[in-house]
Amino acid sequence: MNFLELFLESLTTLTVNKLRTGLAMLGIVIGIGSVIALVSLGQASQQAIQDRIQSLGANLLTVEPGAQRTGAVRGAAGGDTSLTNADAQAIASSPQVTTIKAVSPEYSRRSQVTTGGANTNTQVIGVTDTYPEVHKVTLSSGSFISQRDVDGLTKVAVVGPQVVSDLFGNGANPIGQTLRISGQTFTIIGETVSKGGSGFLNQDDIIYIPLTTAQKQLFGANYLTSIALEANSESVMTAAQNQVGYLLLARHKFNDPTQADFSILSQQDILNTVSSTTSTFTALLSGIAAISLLVGGIGIMNIMLVTVTERTREIGLRKALGAKKRIITAQFLTESMILTFTGGIIGVVLGIVASYIISRVNNSLFVISPSSVLLAFVVSAGVGVLFGWYPARRAAGLQPIEALRYE
Amino acid sequence: MARSASPPQSFIIETQHLSKIYHMDGVQTVALSDVSIIVKRGEFVAIMGPSGSGKSTLMHILGALDQPTTGTYILDGENVEKLSDDQLADIRNHKIGFIFQAYNLLPRTTALKNVMVPMVYAGVPKEERLATATKYLQMVGLGDRLDHTSNQLSGGQQQRVAIARALVLSPALLLADEPTGNIATNQAEEIMAIFQKLNAEGHTIVMITHEPDIAEHAQRIIHIRDGKIVNDSSDHSQRLIKLPKSK
Structure with missing residues (x-):
């Protein structure tokens, strides 16, 4: 059979x-x-x-002040004020750092934002003109913050689509409108393309303003909450992490890496977690x-x-x-x-x-x-x-x- | 009792001192005791006895469906004792053609497929199976009902399918257990006519029955009662004698 x-x-x-x-x-x-x-x-x-996570930027490294990172586990980060604009400049210009393509110093804080009729609580982030490249942000209309805005401490803002719908209603054209952050008036010059996401990953509920304006005029701070770095390629991520790490250790005068007052997180670490x-x-x-x-x-x-x-x-x-x-x-x-x-x-x-x-x-x-x-x-x-x-x-x-x- | 006078191949069945004892809940039941039978090639034997006489037990042992407790059984020159289940299955497949009271055809299955079952287990190639099955179904007069399923056939027709199924591997022994028990009288005669024709062609047939007029068709009748042979006669004049006869 x-x-x-x-x-x-x-x-x-x-x-x-x-x-x-x-x-x-x-x-x-x-x-x-x-x-x-x-x-x-x-x-x-x-x-x-x-x-x-990948849409946050390709080959992204983030330097954050404060607590040490051990493996993938970190303590509470961001409480320190150890990162400065000078650190960001050093990374961008140091001959030791050969693997970094772009540096984006950032100062970020949640803040109450109002317009004539509406108000919302959102992430306000001071950036430079390198931000769009590092974080892969594109604009649906208007233009992004330029070096001139940073140099001139102008009061301009680029907003995410979520902010637009919260403050002006769905589909409204925000360009040229104004909004108030902590009592100061900003003119909207651009709107970003929606990236989706929710919670801490929401890339649409953000207002970008010039870094200098954020530090000096709005929040009165002389430090950075993070420095985002774009490495040349995925294969040099580890090398980039090391180069930036040693540079900052030297600048902050630490011999022992475990004592450092900053941490460098690669996108891969976040992905793995x-x-x-x-x-x-x-x-x-x-x-x-x-x-x-x-x-x-x-x-x-x-x-x-x-x-x-x-x-x-x-x-x-x-x-x-x-x-x-x-x-x-x-x-x-x-x-x-x-x-x-x-x-x-x-x-x-x-x-x-x-x-x-x-x-x-x-x-x-x-x-x-x-x-x-x-x-x-x-x-x-x-x-x-x-x-x-x-x-x-x-x-x-x-x-x-x-x-x-x-x- | 030495029975080695004749060459073994002329004996289809040779049993010596068969006994079968069942143990059930500590109670011993003797179903067969000291049964010695010889059936020669070409014989047509009826085994008769009332219910409970042990004739079914005898049939199961003769059919290699069950093993005796003691005694030997040689079927067509092959000692059936102490064989494994699979070896017994082979013996049943090749040497025995079963015809049951309840026909035991596969339900909802065509006559052709039913007849082919033993050949499937014997590993006969498909074309040959079909040809052989058709041939034997024509022989039992069902050539026009090859594709009828078993529930579309009358009792007599089903039993004829079963006969065809029993014949397809040319077994040494046709073993029939009350073959007409479930069949109307006129159809029973047809079945018996087929049996006699097969016997005339040289088939060895052992038939178990309790009906004297059915047993009449055999050449030899063995009476069995309380697990013992009480009368074994191939002589027609002794057929109706019911009294136990010492041997």
Whole structure:
């Protein structure tokens, strides 16, 4: 009896009782479907977060004042006032630093912003003309803060689309309008393109003003809250981190790097931290889905046991006619594998459809990794073998006379 | 009792001192005791006995579906004792054609497919299976019902499918267990006619029945009661003698 015959015969048997076959498969369909959908959901959110972090700027290094960083874990940063404009200048001009393309000194603070009718609390950040390059910010209209604005301490602002909709309403043209930050009036000269994001990653809820204006006129500070650096390429990130690190250690007169009053965070560090969080999240989701797959497998085993009992006479007859144990085992295993494999295919299709719908509803990414589909197939066939094995062995072990007598 | 006078291959069945004892909940039941039978090639034997006489147990042992507790059984020159389950399956497949009271066809399966089952397990190639199955179904007069499923056939027709199924691998022994038990009288006669025709062609048949008029069709009748052979006669004049006869 070759495999094709076994397969066709099992198929015939399964189509005899369609309702039961369908119900038995349902458990696997739901199990595999939820594995596919949830893994896709997890990977989509991971991808989305990574994209968002990358949109902050390519090959980005951030120097922050204050607490030391040990590995990926940092203490409370940003409380110190150790970073100065001179540090930023030094990084930009030092011959020791060869791997940095652009330097963006920044002073950032949350502040209350008002217009005639509306007010909002948002991030106000003092920047120079290098900011757009380092952070990959583009303008939808108007122009960005220029070196002249920085030199002249002008009161101009570039706003994010979120600020525009908060203060002027959706779709309004803010160019030429004014807003008040801490009682001082600024003229809006540009609006950035939306980058999306939320919470601390929201790139749209920001007001950019000239660095000097922020430090001297608005907040009365002579230090920086961060220096953003763009490295020449991804491969020199570590070198760049070291060069900038040694330069600043020397400037701040520290011998021991662990004592430093600043820290340099690469974008990769942030990515790693966030990735490990989101992959934990994905694993959790997959775990939940795996449980439903297990329940589906037990459902298959239950149905197969019922089938064995119901077909006791048939099994007895087959053994009387010369079927060996191995053939009976193979027959029932084939049936359970067809059940789980077909269930797996339907589950994969439904899972993909479900994740597509979810991505459309949430307006999020649609990610299906081939590995999760492949895994689903392997697991579904495996479930068939695992949970079909016991019923199949039970069928094969039936004594022909007992089985023939069975009513 | 030495029975080695004749060459073994002329014996299809040779049992010596077969006994079968069941243990159930500590109670011993003797189903067969000291049964020695020889069936020669080409014989048509009926085994008769009331229910509980042990004739079904005997049939199971003769059919290699069950093993005796003691005694030996040689089927067509092959010692059936102490064989593994799979070896017994092979013996049943190649040497025995079963015909059951309840036909035992696969439900919702065509006559052709039912008849092909033993050949599937014997590894016969597909084209040959189809040809052989068709040939034997034509032989039992069902050439026009090859693609009827078992539930579309009458009892007599189903039993004829079962006979065709029993014949396809040319077994040494046809073993029939109450073959007419579920069939109307006129159809039972047709079945018996087929049996006699097969016997005339040289098939060895052992048939278990409790109906005397069915047993009539055999050349030899073995009466069994309380697990023992009480009468074994190939002589027609002794057929209706019911009294135990010492040997």
